[in-house]
Amino acid sequence: MQLKLIQSGGIVWTIVYAAFVVWIYATEPRTLREMATNTQVVAGTYQVDQEKFKNALEMFHREQFRAARDEWGRADPGAQDPRTQFYIAYTFYREGWGRLYDDDVLFKQGLETVNRAISLAPNQTLTVDDPDLQLHTAAELKAELEQGAERSWGDLNPVEVFRKRK
Amino acid sequence: MTDYISRNRALVRFIVLPTIFLSVALLGGVRVSAEARGLIFLAPPLITLLLAALLVALFVRAGALNLRAWITSDQPTLTNISHILTLLSVFFASAQAFNSVLPERGLFHWLFSFFFLWTLWNNQFASFDARRLVRSLAVLFGTAFVLKHLLLAGLYAPEGGWLKRLAGALLEGVSLGTIDVPAFAPATGYISFFALALYVAGLALLTPTPHALRDVDTQQLLEGYAKLSPQDRFTVREALTERQIELVKPEQDQGA
Numbered sequence: 001m002q003l004k005l006i007q008s009g010g011i012v013w014t015i016v017y018a019a020f021v022v023w024i025y026a027t028e029p030r031t032l033r034e035m036a037t038n039t040q041v042v043a044g045t046y047q048v049d050q051e052k053f054k055n056a057l058e059m060f061h062r063e064q065f066r067a068a069r070d071e072w073g074r075a076d077p078g079a080q081d082p083r084t085q086f087y088i089a090y091t092f093y094r095e096g097w098g099r100l101y102d103d104d105v106l107f108k109q110g111l112e113t114v115n116r117a118i119s120l121a122p123n124q125t126l127t128v129d130d131p132d133l134q135l136h137t138a139a140e141l142k143a144e145l146e147q148g149a150e151r152s153w154g155d156l157n158p159v160e161v162f163r164k165r166k
Numbered sequence: 167m168t169d170y171i172s173r174n175r176a177l178v179r180f181i182v183l184p185t186i187f188l189s190v191a192l193l194g195g196v197r198v199s200a201e202a203r204g205l206i207f208l209a210p211p212l213i214t215l216l217l218a219a220l221l222v223a224l225f226v227r228a229g230a231l232n233l234r235a236w237i238t239s240d241q242p243t244l245t246n247i248s249h250i251l252t253l254l255s256v257f258f259a260s261a262q263a264f265n266s267v268l269p270e271r272g273l274f275h276w277l278f279s280f281f282f283l284w285t286l287w288n289n290q291f292a293s294f295d296a297r298r299l300v301r302s303l304a305v306l307f308g309t310a311f312v313l314k315h316l317l318l319a320g321l322y323a324p325e326g327g328w329l330k331r332l333a334g335a336l337l338e339g340v341s342l343g344t345i346d347v348p349a350f351a352p353a354t355g356y357i358s359f360f361a362l363a364l365y366v367a368g369l370a371l372l373t374p375t376p377h378a379l380r381d382v383d384t385q386q387l388l389e390g391y392a393k394l395s396p397q398d399r400f401t402v403r404e405a406l407t408e409r410q411i412e413l414v415k416p417e418q419d420q421g422a
Contacts, residue, residue: 003176007244010180014251017185021192030204 085117187255194262228294235375267310
């Protein structure tokens with residue numbers, strides 16, 4: 001009886017440990033903290049740090065985009081919250097936007113982040129009700145970032161100088 | 167007394183061994199980056215799987231693993247499943263042990279792979295017993311560890327290791343070339359050392375057959391035999407064969 005118990009326990013333990021090893025190699029965490037975050041995501045207990053999120057939002061409203069991005073990164077270290085990822089993408093848009101030309105590097109980073117936000121959102125649609133923003137959906141933000149990252153003859157249109165940041 | 171022995175053996179066979187080998191599988195691919203000090207997990211390259219397959223074949227040939235005793239229809243399904251899991255963990259631990267001592271890329275990666283392949287292929291045709299094989303593997307992995315984590319790491323350290331300075335002084339004017347050797351933090355060497363020590367310890371605990379076939383006296387006799395020189399072993403075998411012939415002869419005479 002005892003032998004059977006050890007045997008069954010050994011099988012369960014081996015499978016669980018092997019799955020853990022495979023999972024570690026699949027997720028490739030860079031730090032122990034990241035490993036803990038990934039574990040929370042798998043366990044379904046992952047939550048965004050609301051205090052840091054609010055701090056970041058205040059920085060965003062004060063147009064401190066880089067600082068806001070860093071703070072949101074700390075609030076959502078696993079990059080698992082679609083709303084936070086949407087805001088991070090928005091910081092790339094606002095920081096990269098220029099009257100004469102847009103910063104391609106920042107826009108591309110914004111595009112990657114908004115794509116992540118869309119993939120994380122339920123049904124891949126995301127709407128953020130924030131009166132400070134002019135683009136309320138991830139789809140709108142994505143279109144704006146794509147448009148800014150593209151090169152076209154329309155970029156040479158002098159009227160473009162009068163366009164407004166959203 | 168017997169209860170304790172069988173329980174401890176079961177614990178080693180069903181829990182300790184898989185844990186040791188899976189820990190090796192986990193640690194064998196871990197590196198610590200020199201710049202950011204972040205963890206890097208390297209999955210075993212294809213060549214390490216080939217080397218592990220050769221090594222497991224060597225275990226079987228040397229008698230360190232008797233597959234027919236580990237997996238057999240005479241055992242309950244649960245026992246067979248458990249043994250299959252243990253053997254799989256041995257395979258992946260072997261692959262990761264190689265991964266741990268192989269340089270990650272470049273010329274040295276292929277040189278080390280070639281030498282491992284050569285050694286393991288040669289050993290397939292050499293006569294080994296289980297103990298000698300474990301000793302030989304400890305030396306093989308130990309040598310590769312020293313070459314990779316001490317010599318190569320010292321030679322190609324970004325801040326200039328002791329060996330780089332020594333080589334610079336000895337080979338003044340001679341270039342060390344532009345061989346691509348990735349630099350990792352010293353913690354990588356410690357992790358690799360721990361993984362290899364764990365791997366060799368696991369091999370030492372691994373018995374050719376999973377069951378306790380022997381009683382204490384037989385075990386002591388066999389251990390004493392293993393310590394003998396090849397000449398003494400030959401003498402013992404000869405004596406045993408003669409004794410067996412003497413035992414068989416009267417039966418044959420009676421039969422006739």
